[in-house]
Amino acid sequence: MAGGAPGVPLRTFVDDVLQAEFAARGAAVVDLGTSFLDDACDAVERLSRVVGSGLHISTVHEDPAYRRTVSSAVTSLLGPLVDDLFDDHCAFHGNFIIQPPGSAGLHSPHQDWTFVDESQFRSVLLWVPLVAVSASTGAIRLQPGSHRDHPVVRPSPVPHPSFGDPSRGVDPATMQVAELRPGQALAIDHAVLHCSSPNTSDVVRPVLGLFLKPRVAPLLHYHLVDGGNMEVFGPPDGSWLLEMDPHEGPRGLEVIGRVSPAPDGRLQSLPIGCTPARSDVGT
Ligand SMILES: O=C(O)CCC(=O)C(=O)O
Numbered sequence: 001m002a003g004g005a006p007g008v009p010l011r012t013f014v015d016d017v018l019q020a021e022f023a024a025r026g027a028a029v030v031d032l033g034t035s036f037l038d039d040a041c042d043a044v045e046r047l048s049r050v051v052g053s054g055l056h057i058s059t060v061h062e063d064p065a066y067r068r069t070v071s072s073a074v075t076s077l078l079g080p081l082v083d084d085l086f087d088d089h090c091a092f093h094g095n096f097i098i099q100p101p102g103s104a105g106l107h108s109p110h111q112d113w114t115f116v117d118e119s120q121f122r123s124v125l126l127w128v129p130l131v132a133v134s135a136s137t138g139a140i141r142l143q144p145g146s147h148r149d150h151p152v153v154r155p156s157p158v159p160h161p162s163f164g165d166p167s168r169g170v171d172p173a174t175m176q177v178a179e180l181r182p183g184q185a186l187a188i189d190h191a192v193l194h195c196s197s198p199n200t201s202d203v204v205r206p207v208l209g210l211f212l213k214p215r216v217a218p219l220l221h222y223h224l225v226d227g228g229n230m231e232v233f234g235p236p237d238g239s240w241l242l243e244m245d246p247h248e249g250p251r252g253l254e255v256i257g258r259v260s261p262a263p264d265g266r267l268q269s270l271p272i273g274c275t276p277a278r279s280d281v282g283t
Contacts, residue, residue: 012089012122013087019087022189024145026146026188026192027187029186029187030187040130041130050204052100053103058070059093067095070095071238071241071242074209077094078091078126078128087214088214091211092237094209096208096209099196099199100199101203105196105197106196107196111192112154113154113190115190115220116214117218121217122189122190123189124189125188126212129180129185129207131205132179132182133205138207139180140186140196140197141178141194142178142192142194143192143194147192153222156222156249157247160224160230160261163261172195211238221235222259223250229260232258233253
């Protein structure tokens, strides 16, 4: 199903019901079965390096070797399992998102960084909890449909100031709580407004995260530099996430353009002549 009509984003899911739900809400619950859970728990047990009581996200861990080990463990565990669910997609990154007891997590509503040209494509965080999650044990909260009403690019390391309050004034208490049991996963459009619920239980909430995009969609990354400018990168694959310092931006990658938002705060496309390479490989 590669190559949609002009202006119509490529589909995400093979299944029509999941596709309709994902397109409308910016999220959908998928069933993965339970066969992978023992191996997933074992990988977390063996590899994770959680220190302290805050939310642990391996993508921004200081040691790139750790990021790489986790990404390759997660993509090789989950990639084959979800291949048939997604419509010609590839996984470009994997991570651990581990919420210790007592942690509020990322409690402020936010959107994730931009990874593809969202006027043509969607990218996905497949959020896979290894324990049951609810409003008090670290479930994701969502603002359904919000991926469609704030079409800006989202740079590292922080949102662009001219795009306004990243939470867009949404109170987490009013957001939809995605309760899940082990074996279920939440596919989240990187553009949908979401946040963590607190983990008020006395057990750790381990999650595997898998980042996916359509195989034909070039990867993109925006990095906020100064005076409102953003540098644009077109990484060939997801390996830049394994090396990058969130504050300095991707290492060793060529800047393919510089953009700043228009006065209405919007930014839709790259400057003319700024075409990232097609990427079709995972990490
Ligand atoms: O897992 C969580 O608690 C929050 C994850 C999240 O919001 C993110 O990775 O952007």
